[in-house]
Amino acid sequence: MRFLFILLALYSFRFCWADESTSRKILFFDLWKLDSWENIELRQGEPTWIEDCDYHDPSFADSGIYFPSVWIDTATKQWRMVYSVKWSPLTLMAASSQDGVVWRPMSVAASSPRSDQLAPNHLLTVPSGSGGGVYRDPLRTDGYAYRIFGRQSGKPVFERALKDPDHHWHQIAKSEGEKRYIEEGITIVSNDGLKWEVKTGKHWNWQAEDWYPEPPVFMFWNMSKKQHVMVARPGWGDRRQCLRTSRDLQSWNDPELQFQPDSIDTAGPMGMYGMPVVPVGGGAGYVGLLWIFHNSSSEPVRSFNQFYGTMDAQLAYSYDGVRFFRGLREPFLKLNPIPQPGCTQIRPCSVVETDDFVFIYSEGHRGAHGRERAEQRRSNQPLASLMLHRLRKDGWMYLASRGDWARLQTKPFVLRSPQISINAAAGYGEVQFQLTDEASKPLQGFSFDQCAPMQANDSTNYQIKWKDANLADVLDQPLRLEIRFRQANIYSLEMAHHFLDAHDMWLLKDGKGLPERPRFDY
Numbered sequence: 248m249r250f251l252f253i254l255l256a257l258y259s260f261r262f263c264w265a266d267e268s269t270s271r272k273i274l275f276f277d278l279w280k281l282d283s284w285e286n287i288e289l290r291q292g293e294p295t296w297i298e299d300c301d302y303h304d305p306s307f308a309d310s311g312i313y314f315p316s317v318w319i320d321t322a323t324k325q326w327r328m329v330y331s332v333k334w335s336p337l338t339l340m341a342a343s344s345q346d347g348v349v350w351r352p353m354s355v356a357a358s359s360p361r362s363d364q365l366a367p368n369h370l371l372t373v374p375s376g377s378g379g380g381v382y383r384d385p386l387r388t389d390g391y392a393y394r395i396f397g398r399q400s401g402k403p404v405f406e407r408a409l410k411d412p413d414h415h416w417h418q419i420a421k422s423e424g425e426k427r428y429i430e431e432g433i434t435i436v437s438n439d440g441l442k443w444e445v446k447t448g449k450h451w452n453w454q455a456e457d458w459y460p461e462p463p464v465f466m467f468w469n470m471s472k473k474q475h476v477m478v479a480r481p482g483w484g485d486r487r488q489c490l491r492t493s494r495d496l497q498s499w500n501d502p503e504l505q506f507q508p509d510s511i512d513t514a515g516p517m518g519m520y521g522m523p524v525v526p527v528g529g530g531a532g533y534v535g536l537l538w539i540f541h542n543s544s545s546e547p548v549r550s551f552n553q554f555y556g557t558m559d560a561q562l563a564y565s566y567d568g569v570r571f572f573r574g575l576r577e578p579f580l581k582l583n584p585i586p587q588p589g590c591t592q593i594r595p596c597s598v599v600e601t602d603d604f605v606f607i608y609s610e611g612h613r614g615a616h617g618r619e620r621a622e623q624r625r626s627n628q629p630l631a632s633l634m635l636h637r638l639r640k641d642g643w644m645y646l647a648s649r650g651d652w653a654r655l656q657t658k659p660f661v662l663r664s665p666q667i668s669i670n671a672a673a674g675y676g677e678v679q680f681q682l683t684d685e686a687s688k689p690l691q692g693f694s695f696d697q698c699a700p701m702q703a704n705d706s707t708n709y710q711i712k713w714k715d716a717n718l719a720d721v722l723d724q725p726l727r728l729e730i731r732f733r734q735a736n737i738y739s740l741e742m743a744h745h746f747l748d749a750h751d752m753w754l755l756k757d758g759k760g761l762p763e764r765p766r767f768d769y
Contacts, residue, residue, distance in 0.1 A: 272528035300635035311631025316381035375401030382466035400430035486518025515543030535563035566769035665718035676734030692716030
């Protein structure tokens, strides 16, 4: 299995760099790829709350929806969801949908009837356990396609520690009895997303017995590094975010701190509670939806840490899946007005991308953090439910004009294939295009006046063309793309390209080839 994994990783690594004709997107998380711009504003995307997707499990009227994980089943084309109706004990349930909006409980009783089943769509309960989002492993490492990385404490762990002389807590359990801190990491695994089992023993914190991250735990696959990446908090009650990587889900690198409040975060006490991460733009980068816990209060702290407050989500991004940035540091998923769902907490857990949209699924709460149970006891309706926000494809960040005409110019690049497309909303505006050399001199036939402008058009894949010139004639030479537009939003570009440094350009102009593996080509 390990040998097969290495072969797959090497093949993927070779393919990623050898096929330079593959189109890649340019997303506007920032303006790094631009050398100049005028009248441009970089804006954050605006996800739309889809009110029809206010789902809660009908069998648990006084419970919520925790860690909703959604994907489209490739065999049936059905949308599937796995979630817990409790933070702890983790109580996994299943639901299905035709469109990703309207959900119904998915009966699994007929295929696996059990005496402990709480409802027809009940999958598994982990006593004294808690978890996070479902990780869909693209390599099926160790044979499993689906994983939840969680924690377990209490009697189950105490009994395992008592029986196993090699257990980290054996001596304390034997001599001192049950302790609150006797806990361990567990992995909940499945091959079909419906039949789950709990794995203990050599698991994801086996080599770091001094590391006890508090849930939620999220995972993503770093395609460029060929690594599984865990996103978790450094310790119990430590509301920062760190990353930990592995190639085989057995041996793990040390956790590396990624986010903590800094000198800009002075409005009030805050914490980074969790962060699901997804690859975006077909290799253009990674997006993280960072849970921001707002702890401002006029009351003094009466527990180990700040326990009460609201929660929303900020946009974070990375080009390599290793170093993340926090973007504009404004709420990306904004709280709804009271008393709508998500008026106190919105906790995103999974993202599904279709041909035209991005679907973001979250826990939506009407009770503040630390007050959920008390508020639920006073209410006759569920106060925690599934929330859906829908975003335009590639709409994480975009470029807009500050008034009338705006203009941008890219850094020098080479084009590997004769196609350039743009994702833009210009239903009531216009977008024009021009190609120049590295000195900003327009190429013959590729000027603004000679382009086929995008007018009264809203498209996620508009092909950029010129009236009497062909992109095949300008491959593998230094280019700049200029765009000018009015009353339009620019979301992304897509082309087979490589952005040049000066050394690349000197080699190119001397008839030499570029390096086989360009570095930092994001």
